[in-house]
Amino acid sequence: MSSPVAKAICLIHSDRPAVARCPSCREFFCGECVTEHSGKFICAACLVKGSAGHRSVKKKASLAGVAAVIQLLLALALCWGLYYSAGRFLSEIPDEFHDGTIWE
Numbered sequence: 728m729s730s731p732v733a734k735a736i737c738l739i740h741s742d743r744p745a746v747a748r749c750p751s752c753r754e755f756f757c758g759e760c761v762t763e764h765s766g767k768f769i770c771a772a773c774l775v776k777g778s779a780g781h782r783s784v785k786k787k788a789s790l791a792g793v794a795a796v797i798q799l800l801l802a803l804a805l806c807w808g809l810y811y812s813a814g815r816f817l818s819e820i821p822d823e824f825h826d827g828t829i830w831e
Contacts, residue, residue: 749773 735745737757745755751773761768769777 751777 735748735755737743737745737760738754739760740757743757743759746758747761747768748755749761749770750767751769754770756768756770761770762774763769764774764777
């Protein structure tokens, strides 16, 4: 049983035998047209596509981190506002109320 790579030729260089098949686009390439990336041999076009996707994922992740920090700050501001309002309300209660003399 022979490998499909053994009979294939490079997609770009038609005079060279293929040594690898790109796992992304499934095309055959010679040793000059592929590079090893993350333990796989991948063609240049797929490597560029993959790295562009990787950058956009990183950008989305950093934006998600910024959004999380903003949400945390808003939550802290809301809690502070609620506790501050409760404290102001309690401080406005007359002393007679605490002494019990307001009920007499």
